[in-house]
Amino acid sequence: MAILPGDDNYTWHLAKTLSDYNREDVLATVKADGNMLEFASDELRADREVVLAAVNKSGYALEFASDELQADREVVLAAVNQSGLALEFASDELWADREVVLAAVKADGRAFQFATVQLRADREVVLAAVKKSGLALQFASYELSADREVVLAAVKADGRALQFATVFLRANREAVLAAVKNYGWALFFATTEVVRADREVVLAAVEKCGYALQCTSDELKADREVVLAAVKQDALALRYSSQELRADREVVLAAVKANGRALEFATVQLRADREVVLAAVKGYGRALEFATVQLRADREVVLAAVKGFGFVLKYASDKLQKDVLVRFAAGHSIETLNKCLEEIRKRAGEDVAGNFTEEAIQIMMSSKGVDNHPEILRKVETFVAEASHPKKGVLAKRDRDLFEKDFIMCSQ
Numbered sequence: 001m002a003i004l005p006g007d008d009n010y011t012w013h014l015a016k017t018l019s020d021y022n023r024e025d026v027l028a029t030v031k032a033d034g035n036m037l038e039f040a041s042d043e044l045r046a047d048r049e050v051v052l053a054a055v056n057k058s059g060y061a062l063e064f065a066s067d068e069l070q071a072d073r074e075v076v077l078a079a080v081n082q083s084g085l086a087l088e089f090a091s092d093e094l095w096a097d098r099e100v101v102l103a104a105v106k107a108d109g110r111a112f113q114f115a116t117v118q119l120r121a122d123r124e125v126v127l128a129a130v131k132k133s134g135l136a137l138q139f140a141s142y143e144l145s146a147d148r149e150v151v152l153a154a155v156k157a158d159g160r161a162l163q164f165a166t167v168f169l170r171a172n173r174e175a176v177l178a179a180v181k182n183y184g185w186a187l188f189f190a191t192t193e194v195v196r197a198d199r200e201v202v203l204a205a206v207e208k209c210g211y212a213l214q215c216t217s218d219e220l221k222a223d224r225e226v227v228l229a230a231v232k233q234d235a236l237a238l239r240y241s242s243q244e245l246r247a248d249r250e251v252v253l254a255a256v257k258a259n260g261r262a263l264e265f266a267t268v269q270l271r272a273d274r275e276v277v278l279a280a281v282k283g284y285g286r287a288l289e290f291a292t293v294q295l296r297a298d299r300e301v302v303l304a305a306v307k308g309f310g311f312v313l314k315y316a317s318d319k320l321q322k323d324v325l326v327r328f329a330a331g332h333s334i335e336t337l338n339k340c341l342e343e344i345r346k347r348a349g350e351d352v353a354g355n356f357t358e359e360a361i362q363i364m365m366s367s368k369g370v371d372n373h374p375e376i377l378r379k380v381e382t383f384v385a386e387a388s389h390p391k392k393g394v395l396a397k398r399d400r401d402l403f404e405k406d407f408i409m410c411s412q
Contacts, residue, residue, distance in 0.1 A: 027053055034058030037065070051075055059083025062090065076100055084108025084132075101125060109133025109157075117141075126150055134158025137165065151175050159183025167191050177201050184209025184233075193217065202226055210234025213241065227251055235259035238266070252276055260284025268292070277301055285309025288316070299326065306330040 021029070026044050029036050034057030037045060044050050046066035052075055054061035059082035062070060069075050071091035077100055079086040084107030087095065094100045096116040102125055104111035109132030112120070119125050121141035127150055129136040134157035137145060144150050146166040152175060154161035159182035162170055169175050171192035179186035180201060187205040190196050197217035203226055205212040210233035213221060220226050222242035228251055230237040235258035238246060245251050247267040253276055255262035260280035263271060264287070270276050272292040280287035281304050288296060288305040289312065295301050297317035303326060306313050310330035313321055320326050 023047070023050070026050060030054035030061070031057060034061035035064075037061045038063075040064070042066070045069075048072065048075065052078055055079035055086070056082060059086035060089075062086045063088075065089075067091070073097065073100065077103055080104035080107060080111065082107075084111035087111040087114045090114075095119075098122065098125065102128060105129035105132060105136070107132075109136040112136040113139050115139070120144075123147070123150070127153055130154035130161065131157055134161035135164070137161045140164075142166070145169075148172070148175070152178055155179035155186070156182060159186040162186045163189040165189075171195060173198060173201065177204060180205035180208065180212070182208075184212045187212045187215045190215070199223070199226070203229060206230035206237065207233060210237035211240070213237045218242070221245075224248065224251065228254060231255040231262065232258065235262040236265070238262045239264075241265075243267070246270075249273065249276065253279060256280035256287070257283065260287035263287040263290045266290075271295075274298065274301065278304060281305035285312045288312045291315075293317070296320075299323070302326055303329050 023044065026040050027050055030040070030050060031053045034054040037051065037054040038061075040050065045064055046068060048069060051061070051065045051069045055065070055075060055078050059079040062076065062079040063086075065075065070089055071093060073094065076087075076090045076094050080090070080100060080103050084104040087101065087104040088111075090100065095114050096118065098119060101111070101115045101119050105115075105125060105128050109129040112126070112129035112133070113136070115125065120139055121144065123144060126136075126140045126144045130140070130150060130153050134154040137151065137154040138161075140150065145164055146169060148169065151161070151165045151169045151172075154164075155175060155178045159179040162175065162179040163186075165175065170189055171194075173195055176186070176190045176195045177198075177200065179189070181204050184205040184207065187196060187202065187209075190201075195201055196215055197220060199220060202212070202216045202220050205215075206226060206229050210230040213227065213230040214237075216226075221240060222244060224245060227237075227241040227245045230241070231251060231254055235255040238252065238255040239262075241251070246265055247269060249270060252262070252266045252270050256266070256276060256279050260283040263277065263280040263284075266276065271290055272294065274295060277287070277291045277295050278301055281291070281301060285305040285307070286309050288302065288309075291301065296315055297320060299320060302313075302316045302320045306316070306326060306329050313326065313330045316326065
């Protein structure tokens with residue numbers, strides 16, 4: 001009986017030899033899952049028909065074939081046509097077989113690593129390999145890593161391949177431009193400052209990888225269009241821009257809107273800009289750490305920051321760290337707030353919750369966070385405002401102070 005994927009005992013049979021089964025059953029099994037050849041008997045691993053059926057289904061099954069069949073040209077060709085990396089399991093003699101290696105690298109360029117030294121210098125084989133996998137260039141002969149057509153084919157397939165080209169070609173504008181269009185960080189592998197200062201090359205690079213800005217000239221780090229392209233791709237590239245552009249409001253705003261962390265690299269003047277800081281902390285609350293002292297005392301700014309990152313409350317001013325609403329927004333539990341309200345009700349002898357209806361309290365109790373029910377914050381705010389009214393407020397100043405004291409104690 002054949003063992004097929006999906007059978008109840010399929011997994012169990014993976015740990016059991018197939019030697020108990022007759023040839024026809026094993027043949028049917030490897031036709032369904034070539035890798036099951038691993039569990040066949042030595043006799044059947046040396047059976048040409050069984051192995052051919054296995055490698056036609058999964059080239060990697062060649063690993064489990066007998067030494068004799070790993071040296072069989074037809075079997076290996078079938079395996080590498082199905083999976084190029086199966087070349088790893090072929091005999092050393094077939095690693096030197098041009099037709100076999102060519103078939104393997106056309107299926108998967110990474111198979112080139114198993115080719116012999118002679119074939120690593122074969123231009124047709126190398127071209128076929130790098131077109132499929134650019135990084136195969138690392139295994140090519142020195143002469144071919146200096147071949148312009150070969151290198152261009154490699155970097156167009158994978159820009160990272162530029163690092164394996166000769167120093168001369170890593171200074172070639174056409175090769176570098178082709179590489180960075182595929183992989184921006186390839187600019188790092190360029191070996192001449194002339195290419196790194198080429199505006200077209202750098203623009204192509206930073207559009208793919210903002211961090212490539214660090215590899216360019218000071219002049220282009222001060223180029224507004226280049227820097228804007230970089231921060232739009234990766235906001236943190238702002239750190240590599242010129243001091244002048246880190247003081248450019250439009251550039252910094254674009255950066256912090258993409259990633260609030262970029263505020264760290266803005267000038268002091270822009271870290272004191274309320275709109276810039278608000279944009280930063282709304283996306284990344286921890287950016288509050290880089291705001292000026294004045295803005296860390298700004299209630300709206302701090303509220304925006306702590307809603308998503310409660311722990312950044314420590315960067316707020318001392319006064320705001322004790323603010324009831326700020327602490328509530330920072331993630332202290334709804335239950336804590338409710339306990340404080342109940343305590344005040346008892347102390348005042350009346351319902352001082354103002355606009356807090358029982359329905360509102362139920363919403364608060366069931367809410368997992370302020371973000372899920374933004375109306376909660378508004379109701380809390382209304383309550384505090386009404387309760388603190390000097391004439392109409394249901395809380396005297398003494399009770400207001402007790403409310404804050406109780407709330408803070410419960411929150412700690």
